[in-house]
Amino acid sequence: MADGRSASSVSGESLLFLTDEQLRQGIEAMFFAYRGFTADPDRILDDMAYGRAHHRAIHFINRAPGTTVNNLLAILGVTKQSLNRVLRTLISDGLVESRVGRNDKRERHLHLTEAGRALEQTLSDAQRTRMRAAFRTAGPEAVAGFRTVLEAMMDQEMRASYIRLKETGA
Numbered sequence: 001m002a003d004g005r006s007a008s009s010v011s012g013e014s015l016l017f018l019t020d021e022q023l024r025q026g027i028e029a030m031f032f033a034y035r036g037f038t039a040d041p042d043r044i045l046d047d048m049a050y051g052r053a054h055h056r057a058i059h060f061i062n063r064a065p066g067t068t069v070n071n072l073l074a075i076l077g078v079t080k081q082s083l084n085r086v087l088r089t090l091i092s093d094g095l096v097e098s099r100v101g102r103n104d105k106r107e108r109h110l111h112l113t114e115a116g117r118a119l120e121q122t123l124s125d126a127q128r129t130r131m132r133a134a135f136r137t138a139g140p141e142a143v144a145g146f147r148t149v150l151e152a153m154m155d156q157e158m159r160a161s162y163i164r165l166k167e168t169g170a
Contacts, residue, residue: 040126044119048093053078053086055123058112061096062120063165066109068101075161095119 018026041055053076060075061067067075073083087110090096095116101107112120135143151159 037127037130040130041123044123044126050089053082054090057083057086057090058095058116058120058123061110062112062117062124065111066099069098069108069110072110075165077158090116 038052042052045051045055056076057072060072064071069083069087073080076083087096087098091098094113097111097113098108099111101109138146151162154162
């Protein structure tokens with residue numbers, strides 16, 4: 001642009017003038033989208049008497065096999081008591097295996113069992129199908145914008161964890 005501003009900064013500035021009604025509609029769209037995003041996994045989990053906390057644990061253990069309990073606590077942002085309840089169930093049901101650390105015997109490293117990987121695959125397939133369809137409908141520019149919005153909504157600490165996970169896989 002002639003004044004030195006990029007087209008993206010101009011379009012970003014125009015977003016600062018959203019009305020309360022437009023913001024309300026965005027909030028409601030987020031609520032309904034999240035409901036749709038979690039609906040398929042929720043049905044699968046409900047049959048097993050599991051909830052979303054189980055799903056999140058399974059997802060991130062799969063994402064970073066061998067992750068420690070402390071790392072999982074940091075990623076999920078839940079209490080140790082809450083995570084322990086979830087892990088006890090997943091371990092007793094044969095979906096997660098807890099191994100003693102090689103260097104530090106106090107650490108517990110978490111791995112999905114074959115059954116855990118199969119469940120994670122089923123849950124993720126349902127969500128990937130929904131995301132793939134939505135992304136195809138929206139197009140590449142919308143997908144990039146969506147990611148930008150999601151990252152901008154994250155707290156600074158959460159964004160740092162997300163970026164670290166994205167870069168390292170752990």
